[in-house]
Amino acid sequence: MCKSFTRRVFLSSGLLRSFNKISGLVVAVARKRVQDAVNNYGFMQLNKSFVSADDVAKRAGVSRSAVSRTFTPGASVSEETRQRVMEAAQALGYHVNQLARGLMRSESGIVCLVVSELDTPYRARLVRALTHELQKAGKISMLINTDRSDRSVDAALRQTLNYRADASILLSGLPDKAITRLCLDSGQRIVLINRDDDIDGPFRINLDDGQAARVAVNAFVRAGCRHLAFANSEVGTPSLMARERGFVAAAAEFGLEVTVTRHGNTVYDSGRTIAQTLFTGRKPPDAVFCVNDLMAFGLMDGARHDFGLRIPEDLCVVGFDDIEQSAWTSYALTTFSQPVDEIVKSSVAWLQREPDNDEIRSVNLHAPLIWRKSIRNKTPWA
Amino acid sequence: MCKSFTRRVFLSSGLLRSFNKISGLVVAVARKRVQDAVNNYGFMQLNKSFVSADDVAKRAGVSRSAVSRTFTPGASVSEETRQRVMEAAQALGYHVNQLARGLMRSESGIVCLVVSELDTPYRARLVRALTHELQKAGKISMLINTDRSDRSVDAALRQTLNYRADASILLSGLPDKAITRLCLDSGQRIVLINRDDDIDGPFRINLDDGQAARVAVNAFVRAGCRHLAFANSEVGTPSLMARERGFVAAAAEFGLEVTVTRHGNTVYDSGRTIAQTLFTGRKPPDAVFCVNDLMAFGLMDGARHDFGLRIPEDLCVVGFDDIEQSAWTSYALTTFSQPVDEIVKSSVAWLQREPDNDEIRSVNLHAPLIWRKSIRNKTPWA
DNA sequence: GAAACTTTTGCACACGCTTGCAAAAAGCGT
DNA sequence: ACGCTTTTTGCAAGCGTGTGCAAAAGTTTC
Structure with a gap:
């Protein structure tokens, strides 16, 4: 030009x-x-x-x-x-x-971030932290948007190859095995965040979703809730499904059944819709674990404004992600915190290691429960 | 590697x-x-x-x-x-x-996005839309995080030169004149979004902040409000200050005084703090124009929970940006909409034009008021 | 001052690609 | 089959850098 x-x-x-x-x-x-x-x-x-x-x-x-x-x-x-x-x-x-x-060096200094729906608070926070940390490590980040379709993740990885990126970090979607293989064979390093693919080669960062779900059940039971519900989206990401399974399983240990509802994307409106479904049902729940905070907000707004329920008196809610809005007074949501700093630190640390044969393949991080006001009886032992 | x-x-x-x-x-x-x-x-x-x-x-x-x-x-x-x-x-x-x-081509296909505090909903949305549109245009975006300091904007532009970016789009901060000049002289194109720098060469996109402020005053007056306040941050970005000036000026035309408060960053907590200040003052307002939505939410939460005020019965609020949360039932905020799509379209369109001498230097876009429920008497003519 | 080191410097090749130019190949009309 | 035009193809130069090697310059030692 x-x-x-x-x-x-x-x-x-x-x-x-x-x-x-x-x-x-x-x-x-x-x-x-x-x-x-x-x-x-x-x-x-x-x-x-x-x-x-x-x-x-x-x-x-x-x-x-x-x-x-x-x-x-x-x-x-x-x-x-x-x-x-x-x-x-x-x-x-x-x-x-x-x-x-x-x-010359065949090391471009470029790290690609593959992400869709960047304007989701959790993703935005992660991307912000990642770019920051990468810059500190002397790398520069390329942002690849995969909003269009799932297929576009593959296209994204191709682009990654075009620019000879040293590494790619995938926050969204699941790439095709073949193309992942191609990247790895080209000497590129890959990090999967909350993607839980079973392919060998990438570095995988996951949360102990099952454990978190267990903690949620405990908290609900402790608060005297008897009618548990789980609000999920239809997206079916591994981590989302792990939360659902974990919740249902943990509830079963208490002899409690869970009303599982899945709807649309993992966003506010879906939570809102699920509220409609749940509270017009014949056995409305007194506790809902929402698969992420956005859905929790929708559910809370639905419960309060459409059904006049008080939180936490009539209904307890727990979310996941601990995005900024959870701390806002209107919601004061008790939720599990994504350890963004740890995720970022371990990703970048792994990228900076010289690749060798017996390196760490994956990491499981803990998501602590942040207590606010959407559950009765704050229980300190959780 | x-x-x-x-x-x-x-x-x-x-x-x-x-x-x-x-x-x-x-x-x-x-x-x-x-x-x-x-x-x-x-x-x-x-x-x-x-x-x-x-x-x-x-x-x-x-x-x-x-x-x-x-x-x-x-x-x-x-x-x-x-x-x-x-x-x-x-x-x-x-x-x-x-x-x-x-x-070879001396055209890298790289466009740099310079941004701080990416996890702000408005910025995240803009970046998402920009990457999407740039990809459609066959470009790839590099993300440069300028969280650390204002000085880091210059460092960011240097990085931009290192990678021979075809263009840079600045969403945050104001670069030094000299370094901007250097970029331009190196044949790089620069877009300033809501930055309003007066340097010649970059393409500048701005909103009609003054006009919006005028509309806000009209809406308040129409709703019968008499005690106007303006909630601003101490950041002092040109567009933020333009809103303040416009609001004060328009109010003056109605013979109304405005209580102007500035505090901290342009975030939720600042709005919360300002609520404390305003509603414990000797002349609490019955209408507040907040410089952005985040501050509006903080202010609303403060007004409701700390002072028991009802919105819009006791207090009318208007924000700016129309971020996703504004539509959430708990806030239902009447606010001015950032024309993100237009911003993005015109940026990318400008980047794709062959540079010539008599090209367009700047664009002023309209921010329409989105009516929700934080003002009484919806007035259709606004 | 010469010999033995050490540091600095310039040369030239490589990295993987684009592209103007001219030669080769392919069409085409008679 | 022959010229003529059009398309295709390979050659080679060049983009801006890093870096091994050997020569040059500088430093120390006797």
Whole structure:
């Protein structure tokens, strides 16, 4: 884009035809000309071009290698030449071309984040934390949006290969086995967050969803609830299903049945709809575990406004994720906290390790229950 | 990372010392060997390397140019060779190296999104929409997090240059003039969203904040409110201040005074704090325009739970952004809608235009008022 | 001052791709 | 079969960088 302008001028100059055998020379001439233009006009209007290490070298009166070494930590350069190079670089506004560097080192410094529905509070928080941590580690993150379809996860991973990303972190969707294999074979590292794929190779981070569900049941029972319900979406992600199974199983140990409802996506409106279903049913629950906070909010709003229920007096609710809104007074939701910091830390730490054969394949993190006001009888032992 | 393995083997092979003058050949030999290993073992364990156009060319029995042209839309290749190339590429898992392509074309296809506090609902939505639209346009987005400090915006733009981004879109912070200039001179295009910088060169997208504030005053007056207040943060972003000025000015036209309060960041907690201040004051307002939705929620929760006020009976509230939560029943906030789609569309459209001299420099978009239930007397003419 | 080291520097090749140019191949009209 | 035009193809130069190697420069030691 930038260069195209310079080049267009050069091509239409008509010199090319006669000098094409020594086009290197012609280029040099053209460059010179642009430079003159700059000097004459005093501004860089025409020089729509990035400055290269060659330019810096010329100005500093050293070889291009010296420039390269100046910007390569740990390379051998004398203090004096480093100074001169830095000065010239500063003056010209030189920045190392990471594309070229990546080409040489075959390590681009790029990490791809594959995510859909980024505006979900939990995902947004995760992406924010990830980019932050990756930057601290000297990496840069590419964001690949897979909103369109499940198939687009594969396309995303292809894109990942196109840019020779050092690693990909998948927050949404499940990639095809074959394409995952391809990435791994190309030397790319893959992290799956809450995806729980059983393919060998990626690093997998999961939560102890089952354990959390157990804690939820305990809390409800402790609060004297007898009619348990579980509000899920129809998305069927492994972690969501693990929560459901865990909840039903733990309730069974108390001899309690659970009304399981699944509806739509894992969003506010679905919670709202489920409230309609549950509270017009013949056996309305007095406790609902919602598969995530957004659904919990919808359910709470439905219960309160459409059915006049008081929380926690008439109805206890527990959510999952501990997104920002859970702390808002209107909800004050008791919920399980996603250990975002730990997730991010362990992801990036794993990425920075030299790959070897007997490395850690997966990690299971604990999601602690954050007590607020949507359950009666705060029980400190939970 | 990937290649380093192959290379390490190669270097320690000892062949290099004797053949260094014709190292190209040696490399070929080493490559061959890895290939053999693959063939023998039947899996690609050792071949931790991306496959190049050369490999594809060899397999398809054509020249490297043919491969390149196959993957370059509009290039001249016969249907037959295209088939063979595609087949070989498929078999080997070839993907064009965008880094190398970007190097040649001097057009990386990368667009940088510079943003802080990504987990803010409004920003998250914008980033989601932007990545989506950019992908449709064949671009890929890099996410640069500027959470740390204002100074980090400059660092972000430097990073932008390192990766030879075709463009940067700034959603947060204000960059230094000099570094902005440098980006522009390097041929990069810059879009400022709601930043309102007066530097010439970037494309600026803004909302008619003043007009919106005027509409808010009208709505309040129409609802019979007499004691107006404005809840702002101390961040002082141009658009936030424009809303404040507009509101105060419009109120003055009705002969009404406005209690202006500024506190902390533009978040929920600040709204909560401001509620404390306003409703314990000697002249509590009956209408508050909050500079964004998050603050409005905090203010509403404070007003309701700490002061027992009913909305909209005792207090009218208007926000700005129309984030998802505004539609939640607990808030049902009347608010101005950020025209995210238009913002995104016009940004990307501008990026795709060939740069010329008399191009559009800025755009002002309208933020319509979305009526919900936090104001009395819905007035259709607003 | 020479010999033995150590540090710095420049050369040149490689990374994987695009693309102008000219030669080769394929069509086409007679 | 022959020229002529159009399409296809391979060659080779170049994009901006890193880096091994050997020569040059600098440092220490005797």
